[in-house]
Amino acid sequence: MIFNLQDINRMSRHALTAVATRIRRLASVLDRLADSLGPPEAAMWRQAEARARREVEEALRISEQRFRGLFDNSLSGVALHEIMLDAGGQPCDYRFLMANRAFETHTGLRVAEIIGRTVTEVLPGIEQSGLIGIYGKVALTGEPVSFEMFLELNRHHYGITAFQVGQGQFATVFENITERKAAEKEIRDLAFFDPLTGLPNRRLLLDRLQRALANRQRCAQECALLFIDLDDFKTLNDTLGHEQGDLLLRQAAARLSACLRESDTLSRFGGDEFVVMLENLSGCPDESAMQVEHLGRKLLAVLDQPYDLNGCEHHSTASIGITLFGHQPIGVDDLMRQADLAMYRAKAMGRNALRFFDPEMQAEISARAALEGHLRQALQQDQFRLVYQAQVDQGGRLIGAEALLRWDSPQLGAVSPATFIPQAEKMGLIVPLGQWVLDTACRQLALWGEGEDTAHLMLAVNISMRQFHQPDFVEQVLMAIARAGANPARLKLEITESLLLDNTENVIAKMTMLHALGLGFSLDDFGTGYSSLSYLKRLPLDQLKIDRSFVQDVLTDANNAAIARTIIALAHSLELEVIAEGVETGEQRDWLAAHGCHAYQGYWFGRPVPAEELIASF
Numbered sequence: 001m002i003f004n005l006q007d008i009n010r011m012s013r014h015a016l017t018a019v020a021t022r023i024r025r026l027a028s029v030l031d032r033l034a035d036s037l038g039p040p041e042a043a044m045w046r047q048a049e050a051r052a053r054r055e056v057e058e059a060l061r062i063s064e065q066r067f068r069g070l071f072d073n074s075l076s077g078v079a080l081h082e083i084m085l086d087a088g089g090q091p092c093d094y095r096f097l098m099a100n101r102a103f104e105t106h107t108g109l110r111v112a113e114i115i116g117r118t119v120t121e122v123l124p125g126i127e128q129s130g131l132i133g134i135y136g137k138v139a140l141t142g143e144p145v146s147f148e149m150f151l152e153l154n155r156h157h158y159g160i161t162a163f164q165v166g167q168g169q170f171a172t173v174f175e176n177i178t179e180r181k182a183a184e185k186e187i188r189d190l191a192f193f194d195p196l197t198g199l200p201n202r203r204l205l206l207d208r209l210q211r212a213l214a215n216r217q218r219c220a221q222e223c224a225l226l227f228i229d230l231d232d233f234k235t236l237n238d239t240l241g242h243e244q245g246d247l248l249l250r251q252a253a254a255r256l257s258a259c260l261r262e263s264d265t266l267s268r269f270g271g272d273e274f275v276v277m278l279e280n281l282s283g284c285p286d287e288s289a290m291q292v293e294h295l296g297r298k299l300l301a302v303l304d305q306p307y308d309l310n311g312c313e314h315h316s317t318a319s320i321g322i323t324l325f326g327h328q329p330i331g332v333d334d335l336m337r338q339a340d341l342a343m344y345r346a347k348a349m350g351r352n353a354l355r356f357f358d359p360e361m362q363a364e365i366s367a368r369a370a371l372e373g374h375l376r377q378a379l380q381q382d383q384f385r386l387v388y389q390a391q392v393d394q395g396g397r398l399i400g401a402e403a404l405l406r407w408d409s410p411q412l413g414a415v416s417p418a419t420f421i422p423q424a425e426k427m428g429l430i431v432p433l434g435q436w437v438l439d440t441a442c443r444q445l446a447l448w449g450e451g452e453d454t455a456h457l458m459l460a461v462n463i464s465m466r467q468f469h470q471p472d473f474v475e476q477v478l479m480a481i482a483r484a485g486a487n488p489a490r491l492k493l494e495i496t497e498s499l500l501l502d503n504t505e506n507v508i509a510k511m512t513m514l515h516a517l518g519l520g521f522s523l524d525d526f527g528t529g530y531s532s533l534s535y536l537k538r539l540p541l542d543q544l545k546i547d548r549s550f551v552q553d554v555l556t557d558a559n560n561a562a563i564a565r566t567i568i569a570l571a572h573s574l575e576l577e578v579i580a581e582g583v584e585t586g587e588q589r590d591w592l593a594a595h596g597c598h599a600y601q602g603y604w605f606g607r608p609v610p611a612e613e614l615i616a617s618f
């Protein structure tokens with residue numbers, strides 16, 4: 001039996017050992033056979049036998065070296081075990097025969113100290129982990145297994161593969177995956193938990209709600225959803241700053257958690273909104289309602305306690321909307337709408353209140369859902385148009401216009417932008433809709449640019465927060481201008497103060513970029529929010545717009561008159577233009593003019609009308 005080295009290389013170490021034994025046995029037979037042969041044949045036999053033996057031994061040495069190298073240098077921890085049997089012949093423990101260096105690194109067990117000892121001796125208490133049971137299955141079936149296990153002993157996670165290597169032996173490959181597990185947990189936490197409060201986020205809540213709804217049929221108990229909104233949180237954030245706002249949110253979250261059971265889900269739904277999902281209430285709806293009301297009042301009471309914000313005492317209250325759900329089929333979105341609407345009703349009741357959803361509110365929800373449905377089709381079906389409201393100077397001359405969106409819905413009739421814009425914003429539809437507005441306004445501007453009498457007109461376009469925060473907002477504006485061939489210096493973007501609350505640096509960067517290209521910015525509804533004056537100075541603004549609410553009773557309300565005067569003075573000192581909106585009477589205009597405001601917009605000068613009508617009327 002002669003093997004060449006290639007054949008031998010292909011053989012497994014195990015097979016080679018078997019071959020070597022057979023060759024040794026064959027050699028002794030040949031020895032005896034050779035004695036019976038003539039001397040030349042005997043010499044030939046012996047030479048061939050010696051050559052075969054050398055080749056096999058060499059191959060064995062190479063193989064041994066190769067496997068040793070693999071074993072010693074493997075980055076995975078490898079251990080070889082002898083399977084120990086109990087009195088009944090069942091595998092019960094595993095004696096360490098060999099272990100490599102990496103095994104020591106991964107497990108922290110010193111190889112020199114474990115060889116000859118069994119797994120249960122080396123790791124006392126390991127039985128509880130289930131590891132011995134899994135090894136037992138491999139020992140009995142010979143089927144390899146891979147699994148992950150957290151060992152309480154050293155609080156590490158391991159990836160383990162166990163497989164049989166021969167009669168009565170098996171090997172395990174260990175990998176310490178603690179870091180990978182920690183990274184996975186971090187990713188999961190980021191996806192499902194709110195980093196500020198550590199509470200489940202909107203996504204996790206909706207997921208749990210979905211599951212709770214799916215299990216409804218099997219469960220006799222009622223469930224409830226509580227929508228909690230902190231009253232006047234925006235004011236705190238704007239006046240005391242985000243840091244204090246964050247502190248309040250964390251304290252509010254801790255107070256809410258302390259009132260709930262582990263089986264309840266408390267989530268931070270967004271900004272200052274928390275949602276609680278209660279499962280397993282009573283089986284009787286009335287009793288459930290009482291239970292939830294009791295809890296809701298407790299939540300209101302704990303949130304009403306003073307907050308310590310870095311040494312400053314602060315008072316805050318909340319409004320809670322509650323909806324119960326039992327066995328009637330209902331979707332996640334509808335439930336959320338019910339709780340949300342009930343919360344708004346609680347706010348309308350004067351805050352620090354709770355309100356249950358009742359079927360009468362359903363009509364409003366249905367109307368909102370219908371609005372959403374129609375709104376989705378409106379853009380494709382070309383149901384929007386722009387109207388233009390005149391902006392005039394002190395002499396009543398037309399200096400520009402504000403583009404205002406109109407929706408003529410075939411089903412709902414004319415819908416006010418004050419109704420559909422917030423809805424479009426919620427649905428994300430504001431992004432394509434805002435783009436349509438920009439494109440249409442830029443085309444109008446390009447047309448005006450061609451006329452001698454209209455080339456000087458500025459066009460103001462409202463930009464919603466969500467639209468502005470699109471990563472490619474600057475490109476979208478520039479594309480709209482380029483597509484239409486409009487003059488960027490005649491386009492003014494109207495933004496509101498709320499835009500400045502989030503991601504301020506990014507907002508300033510975008511504004512600066514557009515401003516450098518010639519576009520103007522007007523701060524709309526000025527005075528209704530809480531703009532920080534330090535931000536105002538940093539923004540590349542051109543104009544402040546005095547909100548209609550101040551202009552309306554500037555002649556009758558001393559406070560509003562004082563605010564209007566202050567805004568005008570502020571604009572002058574910041575060297576900004578100032579325009580008053582909502583001017584409805586000549587007296588209002590005269591008062592504003594007397595106090596230094598020289599640009600106006602309002603029904604007194606003209607209602608929003610189609611572009612041709614606007615130009616014709618001036």
Ligand SMILES: Nc1nc2c(ncn2[C@@H]2O[C@@H]3COP(=O)(O)O[C@H]4[C@@H](O)[C@H](n5cnc6c(=O)[nH]c(N)nc65)O[C@@H]4COP(=O)(O)O[C@H]3[C@H]2O)c(=O)[nH]1
Nearest residue numbers: 404405417418421437462463464582583584602603604608
């Ligand atoms: N009572 C009274 N009202 C006057 C007078 N003069 C003008 N108005 C109304 O005041 C609103 C001024 O627009 P806004 O403050 O930007 O407030 C706008 C703006 O925030 C939003 N909006 C309108 N068009 C767009 C748009 O294209 N994009 C975005 N993002 N928002 C828009 O909807 C809001 C409401 O728009 P409209 O209903 O068109 O209401 C307009 C206008 O018709 C007046 O003398 N008296």
